[in-house]
Amino acid sequence: MTMDVNDLDLKTELIQICHQLVALGYLIGTYGNASARVPGGLIITPSRVDYAHLTPEDMVTVSDEGEILAGTRLPSSELEVHRQIYLRRPDVNAVLHTHSLHATALSCCHDTIPVIVEEQSQVVGGEIYCTRYIPAGRHEDLGEETARALGTSNAVLIANHGVVNCGRSLDEALFVCLVVERIAQMRLLTGAGAVVPIPPEHVASERDRFLHRYGTAADREDAEPAEAQSG
Numbered sequence: 418m419t420m421d422v423n424d425l426d427l428k429t430e431l432i433q434i435c436h437q438l439v440a441l442g443y444l445i446g447t448y449g450n451a452s453a454r455v456p457g458g459l460i461i462t463p464s465r466v467d468y469a470h471l472t473p474e475d476m477v478t479v480s481d482e483g484e485i486l487a488g489t490r491l492p493s494s495e496l497e498v499h500r501q502i503y504l505r506r507p508d509v510n511a512v513l514h515t516h517s518l519h520a521t522a523l524s525c526c527h528d529t530i531p532v533i534v535e536e537q538s539q540v541v542g543g544e545i546y547c548t549r550y551i552p553a554g555r556h557e558d559l560g561e562e563t564a565r566a567l568g569t570s571n572a573v574l575i576a577n578h579g580v581v582n583c584g585r586s587l588d589e590a591l592f593v594c595l596v597v598e599r600i601a602q603m604r605l606l607t608g609a610g611a612v613v614p615i616p617p618e619h620v621a622s623e624r625d626r627f628l629h630r631y632g633t634a635a636d637r638e639d640a641e642p643a644e645a646q647s648g
């Protein structure tokens with residue numbers, strides 16, 4: 418398979434996703450970055466270009482090995498976060514890193530967000546871990562630590578910094594951003610009391626249902642029999 422280092426549609430989609438994240442208030446200034454997988458590598462937003470002025474020509478194509486293949490700009494300084502996640506997670510095709518308010522606030526606690534609502538089971542796939550603190554500028558360490566802490570989940574907090582959300586597509590990764598930011602807000606709202614996490618076996622079955630059975634006839638196996646419901 419030859420690599421399309423100039424996938425114009427994907428670059429345009431990346432810019433549209435960035436504009437949506439700016440509108441949501443998740444991307445501020447030039448903080449944050451977005452990427453999508455292409456065969457043999459990834460396309461990522463550039464370093465230090467205002468999102469309002471991004472054009473497809475600003476995007477940078479980088480190989481799996483970290484070599485710049487196309488583009489005149491420097492790739493985002495957090496390129497390693499994206500590259501390491503794609504290397505470890507073949508199921509991930511899009512990575513969005515933001516400094517959204519509530520998730521970033523929680524990243525300052527260095528705590529795991531337990532599974533507190535159903536959509537976390539379904540969309541994130543489990544707990545949201547937090548990295549250990551990596552001082553600014555140590556890009557390789559940040560990439561490795563973030564990919565490690567992500568594990569098999571679709572979201573991870575970067576300690577005292579922000580959040581990374583993943584998906585099988587850019588649209589899905591954007592949805593993960595929305596869900597994770599709400600989860601983080603709920604976690605802060607419930608922060609004063611001890612939360613009761615959803616038991617692990619139900620997290621797994623919720624995720625499985627979302628992936629394989631949601632909206633299909635098979636999903637009705639889980640439904641309450643109508644005659645069993647009391648008025």
Ligand SMILES: [Zn+2]
Pocket residue numbers: 448449495514515516578579
């Ligand atoms: Zn950042």
